[in-house]
Amino acid sequence: MAEVLVKIQPPDHPVHMPEPAVFSAAVEAEIDRHLAKYPVKRSAILPLMFIVQRERGYLDPPGVQYLANRLQLRVTDIWEVATFYSMIYTKPTGKYHIQVCKTLSCRIMGEGKVTEHVSKKLGIKPGETTPDGKFSLSLVECLGSCGTAPMFQINFDYYENLTPEKVDQILAALP
Amino acid sequence: MFIGAIGCEPLQLRRVHLERSRTIDVYRRNGGYEAIKRVLDSMSPDDVINEVKKSVLRGRGGAGFPTGMKWSFVPKDSPKAKYVVCNADESEPGTFKDRYLLERDPHMLIEGMLIAAYALGARTNYIYTRGEYKYLIDIMDVALDEARAAGLLGEKIMGTDFACDIYTHTGAGAYICGEETALLSSLEGFRGHPRMKPPFPAISGLYASPTVVNNVETLTAVPDIIKMGGEAYQKLGTEKSGGTKLWSVSGHVNRPGVYELPMGYDDMEKFIMEDCGGMLNGKQLKAVIPGGSSVYIMRADQIIGKDVRMDYDGLVAGGSMVGSGGFIVMDETVDVFESTKNLTEFYKHESCGWCTPCREGTDWLVKIFKRIDGGGGRPEDARLLLDLCDNIEGKSFCPLGDAAAWPIQSAVKRFPEDFEKHLAGNGQPRK
Numbered sequence: 001m002a003e004v005l006v007k008i009q010p011p012d013h014p015v016h017m018p019e020p021a022v023f024s025a026a027v028e029a030e031i032d033r034h035l036a037k038y039p040v041k042r043s044a045i046l047p048l049m050f051i052v053q054r055e056r057g058y059l060d061p062p063g064v065q066y067l068a069n070r071l072q073l074r075v076t077d078i079w080e081v082a083t084f085y086s087m088i089y090t091k092p093t094g095k096y097h098i099q100v101c102k103t104l105s106c107r108i109m110g111e112g113k114v115t116e117h118v119s120k121k122l123g124i125k126p127g128e129t130t131p132d133g134k135f136s137l138s139l140v141e142c143l144g145s146c147g148t149a150p151m152f153q154i155n156f157d158y159y160e161n162l163t164p165e166k167v168d169q170i171l172a173a174l175p
Numbered sequence: 176m177f178i179g180a181i182g183c184e185p186l187q188l189r190r191v192h193l194e195r196s197r198t199i200d201v202y203r204r205n206g207g208y209e210a211i212k213r214v215l216d217s218m219s220p221d222d223v224i225n226e227v228k229k230s231v232l233r234g235r236g237g238a239g240f241p242t243g244m245k246w247s248f249v250p251k252d253s254p255k256a257k258y259v260v261c262n263a264d265e266s267e268p269g270t271f272k273d274r275y276l277l278e279r280d281p282h283m284l285i286e287g288m289l290i291a292a293y294a295l296g297a298r299t300n301y302i303y304t305r306g307e308y309k310y311l312i313d314i315m316d317v318a319l320d321e322a323r324a325a326g327l328l329g330e331k332i333m334g335t336d337f338a339c340d341i342y343t344h345t346g347a348g349a350y351i352c353g354e355e356t357a358l359l360s361s362l363e364g365f366r367g368h369p370r371m372k373p374p375f376p377a378i379s380g381l382y383a384s385p386t387v388v389n390n391v392e393t394l395t396a397v398p399d400i401i402k403m404g405g406e407a408y409q410k411l412g413t414e415k416s417g418g419t420k421l422w423s424v425s426g427h428v429n430r431p432g433v434y435e436l437p438m439g440y441d442d443m444e445k446f447i448m449e450d451c452g453g454m455l456n457g458k459q460l461k462a463v464i465p466g467g468s469s470v471y472i473m474r475a476d477q478i479i480g481k482d483v484r485m486d487y488d489g490l491v492a493g494g495s496m497v498g499s500g501g502f503i504v505m506d507e508t509v510d511v512f513e514s515t516k517n518l519t520e521f522y523k524h525e526s527c528g529w530c531t532p533c534r535e536g537t538d539w540l541v542k543i544f545k546r547i548d549g550g551g552g553r554p555e556d557a558r559l560l561l562d563l564c565d566n567i568e569g570k571s572f573c574p575l576g577d578a579a580a581w582p583i584q585s586a587v588k589r590f591p592e593d594f595e596k597h598l599a600g601n602g603q604p605r606k
Binding site (some may be wrong): 087107108 | 176265266267268271299305308342344345348382415426431470517521561
């Protein structure tokens, strides 16, 4: 009976573990600087995820493998943390991620018009990316810009007191 | 946008309008790093804690817990390392005061943290900033480098045996990490789940060591408390709420902004109608959320002619709370059903999923709001919403559940007409 219980079924397909990502010496040095801040390596997980994301566009499986090796954690530990935080992308996103704040102060000050304008101009709905991969549009929760509503953030930059005309200028100025 | 003080001399906002206010030179020329010098020259850690106790400084993050008392809970004889963690995860809807403190006066925070670290015996300290505020983390890093170069961080600070370091840390878009134990989980590299209290962070916080977590506005008040003395600071405010407070004002007013007011400023009507420039486009005031989205919403008739005093006790008496001081002003065009739905979606999105009442409850609440919004409202839905809130409030692991329930409870009770309109099926179904 015991023999039956311990018998492990081998998977019927090969298990594919991606090769870890490789970064330049400059990025490795940046990562070292972050690791030096903490007595416990794991604490650097979020700053390091942002670096991997910046370098690779999103936190892809090789990036996860890299972080697991670097932080001496299991791959599942990395995924567990990555999927909790809304700013960690586990799927590719546009070169410019337009994040329109939709929470109350922005909502009552005209967020709807901004979203509609961006949506019409780019031909995508919130949650979508343009076919050329240049723009993604999202509705996000409060970005702490309530006194200058409505607003959006493109990648890490704040654009405030938006009007349709201003949105046109901002989008036109992006390379 | 307005940034400044009304009804008192600017204290925390004293330097925000100076040119290059974020540099160490300007900070030093305007009284900066004098408090830490006085502390290191002539005060013991207990002297510092007593001064903060006398100031009646209460935590500015939202809970209003007395800061001096929080500091005194840290055991002096613990062999473990101690930590001061600044909570710069400002995410409460309607709140944007910390952002301007970090942007324009980062050295004030460094000095406040140095004093706190000295009082508590902390060597390594962190500033946990929300991920969206990346530009502020960059500003903070420059300021920290300046302070390090000036010998204000590291070993032998100002020629004494005091050693201290401060590092920035980034969050990644989770509101829950503003809750202090969730923040510590996140800082340790885990999902931002809150932890059971007790043990409180003062006993077992970061890396299971004694830790104090304070808001940016709380820590930046400390240098002035040392310089003017705790009693003088308290006298700027009221007996139970010392000092000045920053209010973030947004919504339908002519002059939104960050306002520094003495605690106990009276009254709220004057503040909105005069100081904030009155209502936008001459519309009528309908509702105010005075302390960030998590507090009770107030009707205009709870404010107009009611002399609501703006401090911890005054706002409770007036029917709400100080919270984080995020004032959202709404005019007659706002449908409180819609505004409450908007906030409920926020809490559903930000619920961390750790405990059932909050995870399932907020999801269910949103489903009800959507059904009503789609034209499927039933007269008993108001009761159902209150019933659900009753099963979340006080029954969730951390205060996020309460924060989700309070806006709905107050909105249903104080704006029944806005809900009835939808429940009777008159609400326009959204396309």
